[in-house]
Amino acid sequence: MNSSGFSLIMKRFSRHKTALVSLILLVIMIGAAVLAPVVAPYSPTRPTGSFSAPPDSAHWLGTDQIGRDMLSRLLYAARISLLVGFMATVISTAIGVVLGLVSGYFGGWIDKMIMSFTDMVMSFPYILLVLVAAAIFEPGLWSIIWILGFVNWPGVTRLVRGNVLSLRETNFVKSDVAAGMPRRYILFSEILPNTVAPVTVYATSVFALSILDEAALSFLGLGVQTPTPSLGNILNGAQSLTILTGKPWLWAPAGILIILLVISINLVGDALRDAIDPRNNG
Amino acid sequence: MWKYILKKILLAIPVLLGITIIDYAIMSLAGSPLEMMGGPRMTEAGIALKAEQLGLNQPVWMQYLSWLNEMLHGNLGTSFKSYRPVSELIGENIGPTLLLMGASLVVGLLIAAPAGIYSAIHRYKKRDYAVVTGSFFASSVPGFFLAMLLVYIFNVRLGWLPSGGMKTAGIGGGFWDVARHMIMPVTVLAVSVAGSNIRYIRSAVLEILETDYLRTAASKGVGRRAVIYKHALRNALLPIVTVIGMQIPMLFGGAVIVEQIFSWPGLGLITMNAITGRDYPVIMGVCLLSAVVVLAANLLTDIVYALVDPTIKY
Numbered sequence: 001m002n003s004s005g006f007s008l009i010m011k012r013f014s015r016h017k018t019a020l021v022s023l024i025l026l027v028i029m030i031g032a033a034v035l036a037p038v039v040a041p042y043s044p045t046r047p048t049g050s051f052s053a054p055p056d057s058a059h060w061l062g063t064d065q066i067g068r069d070m071l072s073r074l075l076y077a078a079r080i081s082l083l084v085g086f087m088a089t090v091i092s093t094a095i096g097v098v099l100g101l102v103s104g105y106f107g108g109w110i111d112k113m114i115m116s117f118t119d120m121v122m123s124f125p126y127i128l129l130v131l132v133a134a135a136i137f138e139p140g141l142w143s144i145i146w147i148l149g150f151v152n153w154p155g156v157t158r159l160v161r162g163n164v165l166s167l168r169e170t171n172f173v174k175s176d177v178a179a180g181m182p183r184r185y186i187l188f189s190e191i192l193p194n195t196v197a198p199v200t201v202y203a204t205s206v207f208a209l210s211i212l213d214e215a216a217l218s219f220l221g222l223g224v225q226t227p228t229p230s231l232g233n234i235l236n237g238a239q240s241l242t243i244l245t246g247k248p249w250l251w252a253p254a255g256i257l258i259i260l261l262v263i264s265i266n267l268v269g270d271a272l273r274d275a276i277d278p279r280n281n282g
Numbered sequence: 283m284w285k286y287i288l289k290k291i292l293l294a295i296p297v298l299l300g301i302t303i304i305d306y307a308i309m310s311l312a313g314s315p316l317e318m319m320g321g322p323r324m325t326e327a328g329i330a331l332k333a334e335q336l337g338l339n340q341p342v343w344m345q346y347l348s349w350l351n352e353m354l355h356g357n358l359g360t361s362f363k364s365y366r367p368v369s370e371l372i373g374e375n376i377g378p379t380l381l382l383m384g385a386s387l388v389v390g391l392l393i394a395a396p397a398g399i400y401s402a403i404h405r406y407k408k409r410d411y412a413v414v415t416g417s418f419f420a421s422s423v424p425g426f427f428l429a430m431l432l433v434y435i436f437n438v439r440l441g442w443l444p445s446g447g448m449k450t451a452g453i454g455g456g457f458w459d460v461a462r463h464m465i466m467p468v469t470v471l472a473v474s475v476a477g478s479n480i481r482y483i484r485s486a487v488l489e490i491l492e493t494d495y496l497r498t499a500a501s502k503g504v505g506r507r508a509v510i511y512k513h514a515l516r517n518a519l520l521p522i523v524t525v526i527g528m529q530i531p532m533l534f535g536g537a538v539i540v541e542q543i544f545s546w547p548g549l550g551l552i553t554m555n556a557i558t559g560r561d562y563p564v565i566m567g568v569c570l571l572s573a574v575v576v577l578a579a580n581l582l583t584d585i586v587y588a589l590v591d592p593t594i595k596y
Contacts, residue, residue: 018411018415116296116297116300117300119297120297120300120301120304121304127534127535127536127538127539128534128535128538128553128568128569128572129308131538131553131554131557132305132308132309132557132565132569133308208422212422212424215424215426215427216424216425216426216539219424219426220539220542220554235426235427235430238430239430241438244430244433244434244438245434245438248434251430255424255427255430255431258424258427259419259422259423259424259427262422262424263418263419263422266418266421266422267415267418270414270418
């Protein structure tokens, strides 16, 4: 994609006011999460105040049952949840792109095999797969990343395969084939760059979905384990009735942060899709 | 047509077999159920005896084949935990889950269809953006968080609704009692169904509004209302119907979590217990059932499509 194409996309993107606001919000949230060690006022794992204190000037979001600062915990939790979402997206996108390229370009029995495997994974109640897998591996940060990475690729595979099939019919690829260009060159230097845009858009929704799934799994106690804070396991601690009723500062901020993160990512992805392909109705 | 259906069914069988193989492999990696049975009162000889009784001393592929053989003869095995037949366990718990899923699907689509159509008709106006943003919001709220909020508001603060279960102990069981228990879990699931479907229905209607025959109808002076309600909606129905097929795996996944939170006595609850207790036959039974349901839904979708769309060759 050349620079004028890029600036055109930026221009179209900036027409979406809600998406611009989401992008700014997202940059702030990701910035705060990445810089958590710098900006967090206290340690996320050591008690620094009285037990379960409501928000005050020293602890803006109060403290938890053992006196840890909730704001610091929230910042570190967002860091972990974003890391899980990002890595899971990278893994599933990589698997999906490779399988989709191979399936679409080679066709024949390779295509049939890959696509029926994709169908199998897709027609599986996804949460069941995740739950069974989460019960197998020691629950923890990296197992949850791998599990989420390995269940979200089928959508990417289908998308890339469809793209390759239509690109194969374009004149520039046909002329490459006629000119006797090596297969590797055609695949990686001609076809792959032209699928980057739709894959990026799809990846934003995988990112959002992975953050939601991490939260759900950690909430059920099968994901990221304490003392490492994640947005899901902070909410896991709020299942008791006394916390739910009497201490909303222990659970409401984490839930609101998840919603803000996921909706911002989704809105940015939607505007990006519209900016890249304005004819699509979506 | 029959040939086409038969072909689709024959194609679904290897997929189904593949799914059961993947299930069994993943499950066996999870660790042996014997680890859960061990305890201070269990001797090693006792465990070995147990392993032999349950067939767990054989290699994994042998275990899978004997499970497959039994399954083909209509026997899903017996739960390692409660020693009851799996089919009986599933039969007892499937009703509440179907009730929950069905009600959520209906409510979700009843919200999504009018909202999506409304949004498409008012494309690029403020109303359209409001509906689309709303749908993003609905699909961005984690189900369990929404559940917590609902419990906080309607159970803890207002005391209007029961916090969980399906019937009030002792007196309950009537239609209204069950309906009261359903309000919160159905709301949680219906919000996610509506959230993901509004945009889909919106784009399906938009696509149809741009077709030539509708432009022709409009240019012939058929009123805008008649174009939309008589011609467009009838044709938008097909993509909307096919969405239902795509909902089922997602809905089942949502039900597992929602049943857990509201202690709804359905399949999700026994599945979670089976997973944490490594109760192989129950896990396999539920996985098989859900795979069959999903494939059947796909098949039905294909058939409906083939019946309605004459351009599909079969």
